[in-house]
Amino acid sequence: MQNSTNVGFDMAIKKVEVSHYSIPLPVVLSDSMHGDMASFELMTARILDDEGREGLGYTYTLGAGARAIHSVMECDMAPFLMGRDQTRIEEIWHGLWWKLHYAGRGGLVIHALSAIDIALWDLLGKSIGLPLWRLLGGANPKVKAYAGGIDLMFSLDDLLAQTEQNLSKGFRAIKMKVGRDNLNEDVERIKTMRSHLGIGFPLMVDANMRWTVDEAIRAARAFQEFDLVWLEEPTIPEDFQGHRRILSEGGVPISAGENLHTLFDFQHMLEANGVSYIEPDVSNCGGITVWMKVAKLAEARNLPVTSHGVHDIHVHLLGAIPNASYLEVHGFGLERFIIEPLQIKDGHATANEKSGHGISFDWKALEEYRIS
Numbered sequence: 001m002q003n004s005t006n007v008g009f010d011m012a013i014k015k016v017e018v019s020h021y022s023i024p025l026p027v028v029l030s031d032s033m034h035g036d037m038a039s040f041e042l043m044t045a046r047i048l049d050d051e052g053r054e055g056l057g058y059t060y061t062l063g064a065g066a067r068a069i070h071s072v073m074e075c076d077m078a079p080f081l082m083g084r085d086q087t088r089i090e091e092i093w094h095g096l097w098w099k100l101h102y103a104g105r106g107g108l109v110i111h112a113l114s115a116i117d118i119a120l121w122d123l124l125g126k127s128i129g130l131p132l133w134r135l136l137g138g139a140n141p142k143v144k145a146y147a148g149g150i151d152l153m154f155s156l157d158d159l160l161a162q163t164e165q166n167l168s169k170g171f172r173a174i175k176m177k178v179g180r181d182n183l184n185e186d187v188e189r190i191k192t193m194r195s196h197l198g199i200g201f202p203l204m205v206d207a208n209m210r211w212t213v214d215e216a217i218r219a220a221r222a223f224q225e226f227d228l229v230w231l232e233e234p235t236i237p238e239d240f241q242g243h244r245r246i247l248s249e250g251g252v253p254i255s256a257g258e259n260l261h262t263l264f265d266f267q268h269m270l271e272a273n274g275v276s277y278i279e280p281d282v283s284n285c286g287g288i289t290v291w292m293k294v295a296k297l298a299e300a301r302n303l304p305v306t307s308h309g310v311h312d313i314h315v316h317l318l319g320a321i322p323n324a325s326y327l328e329v330h331g332f333g334l335e336r337f338i339i340e341p342l343q344i345k346d347g348h349a350t351a352n353e354k355s356g357h358g359i360s361f362d363w364k365a366l367e368e369y370r371i372s
Contacts, residue, residue: 011049011050011051011085011086011087011127012049012050012083012084012085012086013047013048013049013050013081013082013083013084013085013086014048014049014050015047015048016045016046016047016048016077016078016081016082017045017046017048018043018044018045018046018070018073018074018077018078018115019043019044019046019070019370019372020041020042020043020066020067020069020070020370020371020372021041021042021043021044021366021369021370021371022039022040022041022042022066022369022371023039023040023041023042023332023333023334023337023366023369024038024039024369025037025038025039025040025332025333026333029150030150030152030153031150031152031177031179031206031208033179033208033209033210034062034208037062037063037150038063039062039063040060040061040062040063040332040333040334041060041061041062041063041064041065041066041371042058042059042060042334042366042369043058043059043060043061043066043069043070043073043111043112043115044056044057044058044115044361045057045058045073045115045116045118045119046119047081047086047116047119047120047123049086049123049127053123053126053127054123054126055086055118055119055120055121055122055123055124055126055356056118056119056122056356056357056359056360056361057114057115057116057117057118057119057120057121057122057287058115058118058283058310059111059112059114059115059283059284060283060309060310060332060334061111065107065108065111066371067371067372068108069108069111069112069115070371070372072100072103072108072109072112073112073115073116076096076099076100076112077096077100077112077113077116080092080095080096080099081116086120086123086124086127087124087127089117089120089121089124089289090289092116092120093113093117093286093287093289096113096116097113097286100113105262106261106262106265107261110261110262110284110285110286111283111284113286113287114282114283114284114285114286114287115283115287116287117286117287117288117289117290118282118283118287118288118313118357120287121135121136121287121288121289121356121357122356122357122359123356124356125355125356125357126355126356128355129355130355131316131351131352131353131354131355131356131357131358132288132313132316132317132320132351132356132357133315133316133317133319133320133351134320135320136288136292136316136317136320136321137292137320137321137322138319138320139319139320139321139322139324140319140324141315141319141350141351142319142348142349142350143315143318143319143324143326143327143348143349143350143351144172144173144324144325144326144327144347144348145171145173145311145315145326145327145328145329145344145347145348145349146171146173146174146175146202146204146326146327146328146329147166147169147171147173147174147175147329147330148175148206148328148329148330149162149166149174149175149176149177149330150177150330151176151177152177152178152179152180156189156192159176159189159192159193160192160193160196163193163196163197169344170343170344170345170346170347171329171344171347172201172202172346172347173201173202173203173204173229173326173347174193174197174201174202174203174204175203175204175205175206175232175328176189176190176193176203176204176205176206177205177206177207177208178190178205178206178207178210178219178223178231179207179208179210179211183218183219183222186205186219186222186223187222187223190203190205190223190226190228191226194226194227199227200227202229202326203226203227203228203229204228204229204230204231204232204255204326205223205228205230205231205232206231206232206233207219207231207232207233207234207235208232208233209233209234209235209236209237209259210234210235211234211235212235213235213239213242213245213246216231216234216235216242216246216250217245217246217249217250219231219234219250220234220246220249220250220251220252221250221251223252224250224251224252228252228253229253229326230252230253230254230255230276230277231246231250231252231253231254231255232254232255232256232279233255233256233258233259234246234250234254234256237256237257237258237259237260237265237269238265240268240269240271240272240274241272241274242274243256243269243272243274243275244272244273244274246274247273247274247275247276248273253276253277254274254275254276254277255275255276255277255278255279255306256269256274256275256278256279257269257275257278257279257280257281257285257294257308258279258280258281258284258308258309259284260280260285261284261285261286262285262286262290263285263286263290263293263294266278266280266285266294266297267297270297270298270301270303275303276303276304277303277304277305277306277325278294278297278298278303278304278305278306279305279306279307279308280294280295280305280307280308281307281308281309281310282307282310282313282314282317283309283310283313288313288317291317292317292320292321295317295321295323298323299321299322299323302323303323304323304324304325305318305321305323305324305325306325306326306327306328307326307327307328308328309328309330311327311328311329311330311342311349312335312338312341312342312357312358312359313357313359314327314328315327315342315349315350315351316351316357319350319351327349329342329344329349336365337361337362337365337366338359338360338361338362339360339361339362340352340358340360
């Protein structure tokens with residue numbers, strides 16, 4: 001816990017607390033590139049002003065890098081924040097960006113900056129009494145939502161059982177993993193899902209960067225008959241021209257962006273015409289400040305925006321913009337630590353009317369999993 005001794009503003013940051021939790025997953029999950037995932041690491045930032053209001057931000061990783069992110073937040077970012085005017089979010093963002101740019105203009109540093117930025121926007125919303133979706137634009141709080149699963153190695157029976165569970169929860173769009181060693185297996189699994197869900201039901205597939213560009217084109221062509229909403233992350237995120245080729249030659253819509261970590265990366269992807277849907281993740285792209293800029297870049301190109309993870313925050317961001325598409329709902333079980341988790345009804349999620357993002361963690365329940 002950092003305490004301020006230099007409060008010189010009418011609205012000033014008084015205290016910053018950062019924490020790291022390691023939370024076991026109910027079952028070990030696998031996808032095509034990340035391997036087995038037994039836990040997720042949650043890093044939180046709590047920023048208090050001199051009137052006692054608290055802003056909450058968080059980021060996460062899948063088992064690696066969390067201690068470094070926590071260290072950057074605690075040792076480099078928290079002291080920088082003390083006594084600063086919390087409403088000057090752009091100034092703070094750029095101050096932290098340039099303070100740490102030599103150590104990392106993406107990756108671990110941008111994860112840490114994302115959590116801090118989210119907390120600042122939450123605090124601003126609470127300071128003026130507005131929910132984030134209204135504060136950031138106020139387009140439409142009701143957002144289409146899909147269920148995202150990490151199900152690459154599920155048997156077909158387990159995949160269909162998971163699908164039925166998601167349908168019973170109110171989802172009317174579903175994403176499944178692809179990228180098995182044999183492309184024919186992917187094709188058969190998609191075929192089974194399409195048959196099960198019916199023609200016209202929104203179905204997405206996610207390859208998690210599995211293929212080369214040529215392999216991705218071959219896969220996309222094999223998937224054409226299944227009327228997919230999109231093929232997500234077909235190849236490595238930095239190959240912007242490769243994405244353009246996959247989109248133009250593969251014949252299916254492409255979504256990507258969850259592994260792009262700077263505004264400039266997103267600009268390059270959009271300039272390359274590499275996606276049909278851009279997919280920033282607020283927890284690793286630089287926070288709300290950058291996420292909203294990406295959405296504006298996409299709007300200027302008449303492209304829709306989707307999201308990745310942290311759906312309780314993303315519902316506000318998609319609700320703020322006119323070019324929102326689908327909200328991904330998948331939180332690695334984090335919802336069991338959120339006092340009022342997001343609800344799905346008839347295929348939609350609705351941003352709440354609480355000030356800020358409205359998320360409150362059950363800190364007592366989380367304490368069991370605290371690392372630092």
